[in-house]
Amino acid sequence: MFKIIEKKFLSENVARLVIEAPYIAKSRRAGHFIILRIDKNGERIPLTISDADVEKGTISLIVQRVGVSSHKLCAMNAGDFILDVVGPLGKATHITNVGTVLCAGGGVGVAPLFPIVQAMKLAGNRVITIIAARNKDLVILENEMSEYSDELIVMTDDGSKGTKGLVTQGMEEVILREKINQAIVIGPAVMMKFAALTTKKYEIPTMASLNTIMVDGTGMCGACRVSVGGKTEFVCVDGPEFDAHKVNFDEMLSRLGAYKEKESENYDEYVKSCEATALN
Amino acid sequence: MEEELNEEYYKAERKTEWRDKLRKEIKAKERTNISRVRMPEADPNVRNKSNLEVNKGLTLEMALAESHRCLDCAVPTCIIGCPVGTNIPKFIKFLEAGDVLGAAEVLKENNTLPAICGRVCPQEIQCEAQCFYVKKLSKEGAAIGHLERFVADYAREHGPATIPALAEPNGIKMAVIGSGPAGLTVAGELAKFGYDVTVFEALHDLGGVLKYGIPEFRLPKSIVDYEINTIKNMGVKFVTNFIVGKTASIADLKEEGYVAFFIASGAGLPNFMNIPGENYSGIQSANEFLTRVNLMGGGNKDFDTPVHTGKNVVVVGGGNTAMDSVRTAKRMGAERAIIIYRRSMEEMPARAEEIKHAIEEDIEFINLASPIEYFADERGKVNKMRVQKMELGEPDASGRRRPVAIEGSEYDIAVDSVVIAVGVSPNPIVQQSMPELEITKWNTIKVDDNMMTSIPGLFAGGDIVRGGATVILAMGDGRKAASGMHSYVQSEVLVKA
Numbered sequence: 193m194f195k196i197i198e199k200k201f202l203s204e205n206v207a208r209l210v211i212e213a214p215y216i217a218k219s220r221r222a223g224h225f226i227i228l229r230i231d232k233n234g235e236r237i238p239l240t241i242s243d244a245d246v247e248k249g250t251i252s253l254i255v256q257r258v259g260v261s262s263h264k265l266c267a268m269n270a271g272d273f274i275l276d277v278v279g280p281l282g283k284a285t286h287i288t289n290v291g292t293v294l295c296a297g298g299g300v301g302v303a304p305l306f307p308i309v310q311a312m313k314l315a316g317n318r319v320i321t322i323i324a325a326r327n328k329d330l331v332i333l334e335n336e337m338s339e340y341s342d343e344l345i346v347m348t349d350d351g352s353k354g355t356k357g358l359v360t361q362g363m364e365e366v367i368l369r370e371k372i373n374q375a376i377v378i379g380p381a382v383m384m385k386f387a388a389l390t391t392k393k394y395e396i397p398t399m400a401s402l403n404t405i406m407v408d409g410t411g412m413c414g415a416c417r418v419s420v421g422g423k424t425e426f427v428c429v430d431g432p433e434f435d436a437h438k439v440n441f442d443e444m445l446s447r448l449g450a451y452k453e454k455e456s457e458n459y460d461e462y463v464k465s466c467e468a469t470a471l472n
Numbered sequence: 473m474e475e476e477l478n479e480e481y482y483k484a485e486r487k488t489e490w491r492d493k494l495r496k497e498i499k500a501k502e503r504t505n506i507s508r509v510r511m512p513e514a515d516p517n518v519r520n521k522s523n524l525e526v527n528k529g530l531t532l533e534m535a536l537a538e539s540h541r542c543l544d545c546a547v548p549t550c551i552i553g554c555p556v557g558t559n560i561p562k563f564i565k566f567l568e569a570g571d572v573l574g575a576a577e578v579l580k581e582n583n584t585l586p587a588i589c590g591r592v593c594p595q596e597i598q599c600e601a602q603c604f605y606v607k608k609l610s611k612e613g614a615a616i617g618h619l620e621r622f623v624a625d626y627a628r629e630h631g632p633a634t635i636p637a638l639a640e641p642n643g644i645k646m647a648v649i650g651s652g653p654a655g656l657t658v659a660g661e662l663a664k665f666g667y668d669v670t671v672f673e674a675l676h677d678l679g680g681v682l683k684y685g686i687p688e689f690r691l692p693k694s695i696v697d698y699e700i701n702t703i704k705n706m707g708v709k710f711v712t713n714f715i716v717g718k719t720a721s722i723a724d725l726k727e728e729g730y731v732a733f734f735i736a737s738g739a740g741l742p743n744f745m746n747i748p749g750e751n752y753s754g755i756q757s758a759n760e761f762l763t764r765v766n767l768m769g770g771g772n773k774d775f776d777t778p779v780h781t782g783k784n785v786v787v788v789g790g791g792n793t794a795m796d797s798v799r800t801a802k803r804m805g806a807e808r809a810i811i812i813y814r815r816s817m818e819e820m821p822a823r824a825e826e827i828k829h830a831i832e833e834d835i836e837f838i839n840l841a842s843p844i845e846y847f848a849d850e851r852g853k854v855n856k857m858r859v860q861k862m863e864l865g866e867p868d869a870s871g872r873r874r875p876v877a878i879e880g881s882e883y884d885i886a887v888d889s890v891v892i893a894v895g896v897s898p899n900p901i902v903q904q905s906m907p908e909l910e911i912t913k914w915n916t917i918k919v920d921d922n923m924m925t926s927i928p929g930l931f932a933g934g935d936i937v938r939g940g941a942t943v944i945l946a947m948g949d950g951r952k953a954a955s956g957m958h959s960y961v962q963s964e965v966l967v968k969a
Contacts, residue, residue, distance in 0.1 A: 215714070215719045218720075219719060219721075229676055233769060233774055233775045233776060234776050235768060235775075235777040236676075236768065260776055261776060275676070276676040276712070277713060278674065278676070278714070278715060278719070279715075279719065280718055280719070281715075281718060407760060407763050407764060407777075408675060408684075408740075408763065410674050410740060411740060411741045411899055411900060412684075412740035412741065412742070412759050412899065413756075413757060413759045414742045414744065414756070414760055415756065415760050419751055424746065424750070424751060429901065442852075443751055445852075446753055446848075447751065447852070449753065449851060449852070450753035450780070450853070451778040451780075454778035455778060458778070
């Protein structure tokens, strides 16, 4: 059992949970993720560790409400317990001083990007961060990001905050302005696909952190497999970070949709049961 | 795998008065004329729609009748066939004498998990293959597996929940990595020596492949839990959600006072065939399919985990895992549940019993065929597979005739989902966390005769050493490793302390 110490909504559908997990807090590095299961009938879902406090023995997770499990998770509060949390999983981000690093996060992908921005800055890099969202209510971690970035660019699709436009436009502007030694992109698969195409044009080495469907997270099931440079890799043990220019994002997108029908059925049932409870 | 038979010991036991008397009660000739008991089975057309256990177990009368068949041979060759060295004639004779709980005690001497072994061991190539009936009389061997299951089940249902005799606790901490059959065996054995044992499990539930892999209809989960509970009652501690090499390293655990380690992290890395279209959605490894169903409740509406099934489900492979997968797919409502295997029925590595059960349950077999490509709908979900016919050529290194593709024989099969069950490779996590650990070119961990790895105090066994074998071989490794760890601690750690 893992106790929730703190819970806060960062935007309407995005919450931060601080969870007591001392071993994970101590072992985790930037890029690592965990898998959790809320209750005994729950599914195992992967979530990136966005921050940790070794002294307090806690880790932070950022969750966006999309399906049944993330709704249940966002409905939990400080003092509640999550049945299972296991990690840290995956390979840690390779952090070195390369010069100037462009970090671009889209939507809730900003959360896993944060520990990388932090580590890249602490390694002595010049860090330019772009965080993008559909609108101003969905922008998260702005203060945290600005603390570790030499420059922070906020972009929204509708222009309600920062610069109006897509993340790729922001990236291109920076690339045209100054020499970028490495790029890191994390966000929805579509965003990463186009971000990767943008940096490829300028031959900038680019890493993407993939968030695929997983069950065990230890290499056992292969649900998370992706094609990277024509070779099948497991996101859980070979990743989650890969050369963005080699990832087959179209295949990844179709695999992400593998359970869409069943998930929306489950979700409709969940909403009905919530309504039934509320009416009683 | 096979230990030298300690003939003197078995002979002395055989000479006890009661066994002498029991042997003489029925003439050998009469014993050999009794025909082998048949395991009662659930109706194929009922069981293939439910999780009902297929083998229903023997009745007391059936078990007693079968116990008469055992000749209590002077040289009990059956024991040589058992990877954990169960004293087979002794337990069968206890049963014949009517002391079923006594028989259960005999099983527990060498085997931590008899109710499990009685169900999933391939007895037909182990103990029963070495039986006098098979070797000298060309008759069906004594039904050792069925009897083992009967005795263990009887003791669980009727006897007191006992635990084996334990040495005085010595306070020495031992860590076991993985709670599958190898890990559970080591834990039980080390507890008997008096060690303070903790088992670390990566998943949220205990039992490893016994839980996520083998389906309920072949091995009810309640039986696995009962056996694990016995080990808990022996003082063994279990920690779930803990991945050694990730959550904490072996070095971290050493700091916490653990002096010896047993790695039994299993063969948890599924193989794929690397053919075009294999990553379309709806194509999954047997590990994924079985884990979703067995461990996560996939397919049960009370559970959140989804699973791919459909009207037409194809399982690629011919081993026990393939049989488990295809029979599970049938139970989840597949109209056609099909095995595609590249050799013929004769070469199929699955147990004969599993193949028989699958055929009875209306599983289709397409043998001498292999998939070469998958096709998908506009959303990337598999809907068709292309199969090529094969013929058998010259024997390969494994001694089995090598399948050779027949050019121009390709044809298509409509599918809703596909399960790939073409073997597994060792889980890489522990090895990745310890680059100094010596591994083989197949990524299995190298061990010596005592199951010790290249790092002193670090032992390994089961599929992480073998690559993909059986429950009982993993348990055999566990027994060997436990005594190896015991002598290591006694000679290296305590002497130097």
